[in-house]
Amino acid sequence: MGKLIASDIPNLISGVSQQPWNVRLPTQAEEQINCYSSVTDFLRRRPATVHIAKLKSAGFPDGCAVHHINRDEQEKYVCLFTAASIDVYDLEGQKKTVSASDEALTYLSGIRNPKTDLRFLTINDYTFVLNRRKTVAQSDELTPKRVPEALVFIKQASYNTTYYVTLDEKTVSFTTLDGVAPADQPADSLSSKEIAENLANQLKADAYTIEAQNNTIWIRKKDGTDFTIKAEDTRSNTHLSVFKDKVQRFSDLPTVAPKGFVVEIYGDSSSSFDNYYCRFEPTDSNDSFGSGLWEETVQPGIPYKLDASTMPHALVRQADGTFEFKPLEWKERVCGDEDSAAMPSFVGRTLNSVFFYRNRLSFLSEENVVMSEVGEFFNFFPTTVTTLVDSDRIDVAASHVRNNILESAAIFSGGLLLFSDQCQFNLEHDTTLSNATVSVKPVTEFEASVKVVPVSSGKTVFFGNERGAYGGLMEYITLPDSSDQNDAADVTAHVPRYIKGHISSLICSTNENVLLVLSEDIRSSIWVYKYFWNGSEKIQSAWCRFDMCGAVLGVFFVNTACYCVMEYADGVYLECMRFDPGYKDENSEFEYCLDRKITEASVIVEAYDEKSNTTRMTLPYELSAGTLPIIVTRPAETGARGSGEIFAVLEADAADKKSFVVKGNPAGKAFYAGVPYTSKYTFSTFAIRESEKGNAITTGRLQLRSLTLNCANTGYLQMLVTPTFRKTSAYTFTGRRLGHSTNRLGYIPLYTGVIKCPILSLNTQVTIGVSSDSFLPFSLVNASWEGFYNTRDQRV
Structure with a gap:
């Protein structure tokens, strides 16, 4: 006869693992979609997206590159670049005037994929735009030559x-x-x-x-x-x-x-x-x-200028708030000859990357790092050839037996890290960065993807690699107490087949310790890596996926706000997700979980039809085929009654995809409208373990009896139990518990306590998960299970 046993899962914040179930941590999941793991909010629904504005009425069939400008607290912009156009908007979606001559726009010609072919760097009012396919040339103009x-x-x-x-x-x-x-x-x-x-x-x-x-x-x-x-x-x-x-x-x-x-x-x-x-x-x-x-x-009769039409151009903010895209006035050669003051090594080559380091504008070209004069960002020539000046331009090559074409650079606590597709190099120098002290030293040999720009998280650097049909991610770190020892950990080692396609973008928020990953092939998803360092120990390393309701063109953080440039069938939109811990909507006790969320101020509400008890409404954006919005009332002021009433959507207008009919009369009420999304979390197989983090014991028979969830501020949750070869049993929790203090009429209840559901299945022949497609939140702190365990032997 078996004995009744129970086991705790201390938390649910370790994300997805694709390892065999019997060697996973008990805190890891089989799948986690539209859920977010946090050491403060634990497992909760992902942030909702708020509709800000429609940017363009048509999408980008040839792709676009997204760059954001964070000039100061008052001025922040998002820029959309294609091979033929440049658009700039503020973070409220208002379009800014961009002037660009046809000659300036020719610099963008030849681009095949804007996201991989363009690189950006913003310094004050200048945003440098680099076309990786443009070969830099010198001007045919010669220095003046006098008669004999x-x-x-x-x-x-x-x-x-x-x-x-x-x-x-x-x-x-x-x-x-x-x-x-x-x-x-x-x-x-x-x-x-x-x-x-x-x-x-x-x-x-x-x-x-x-x-x-x-x-x-x-x-x-x-x-x-x-x-x-x-x-x-x-x-x-x-x-x-x-x-x-x-x-x-x-x-x-x-x-x-x-x-x-x-x-x-x-x-x-x-x-x-x-x-x-x-x-x-x-x-x-x-x-x-x-x-x-x-x-x-300078010697008479020799070339002395860079061809500005082939050098990086700049998107310059003007004093009146407009922008101008134009070529730059690069400094001329003012001394020496073609040997003593040679053209920068990038002449005749393409530029791979642009970055800013030690008050120098810097480029990577083939195996060379080329840095401007200190404080003179447009000068790549020496100021004198009679002596070696510390502030002069730097042009140094990386040397290695393997391929050493430098593709990108990242600045972190260990210094300046340079990447080729097979090696990493460190730019070494003394306190003063000069030609006399600088060198490029190979430090590690990890394969890296040249399609994605590495991103610094402060003390580490994330960079991508390619694994066939999937993308991988490495985290580069300088080992503690040693500036000369470097290593990179594979943070996708336990999810090697998770990120589908080639990684196209990495976006890091050091405020929230989160990394967002975009894929070239699956544009409607964002892969999320949540990490947390406690000193030199990483105590959280969790992967999950956000499935969005449109194609994600670009993502960037401003503090804890994550702005998304989204493409839908009717155009391109700007939306925002808030990653703030414990974020709440205005006057509410929680965040309404609706994508493309808007208030009643953005909705056109037509006259109420008393006879049919219906009202026609029009949103500022079109709905995808088969998608119906949710219309739910919200508190007009803090503590107000009457929130949570849902107006049932009866039908959508086939001709006008923005319009639909709802039951009832929402006129005069404060409400949210948006697109629902489904959050899912699937537990790993429950098992007895040798220790808290040890392997599962697979001998014997474990017949699961029930699952208990400890939740916080939960309004709606479905617990799904799917035994092998049988239908799914769904146990729905609505947030209302008889006798609980939160169960008040006229208010949305947010329950904190224990939820229990039956399982009644063999542990290896059942899939257990939670799900929600409501506008209400859930937050799961930890879980426990109980069951009967039978074994014919005794472990020694």
């Missing part, structure tokens, strides 16, 4: 010295006096200016333009052709120098020169740097030939 010209510089005037200048085949000279004069006579005159003017006068010819200023002679041909020039003196060529294109030392340059004259300093062994260019700028900007200073410049 030369300077003759009289560095020193000495007595009894001959100065020679040979221009093409003509040689002229000037010899200074010996400086010897009688005692009663002044000394011989000696002036570098006199020497320069004398030589210039001798060199003048019809084919040349010769000018002298102070101690410098400026020579060039009138027809702009080249010429040869040589200069020497009888003092070992130390008093006279000449240069056309280059000079060995900076000290050889005169202090008087033509405006804009460019010369290359090619250096010598005594210099720590060489091969840079200088341009002369007179002190008086109006002077074309005078005294001034030499400034570092």
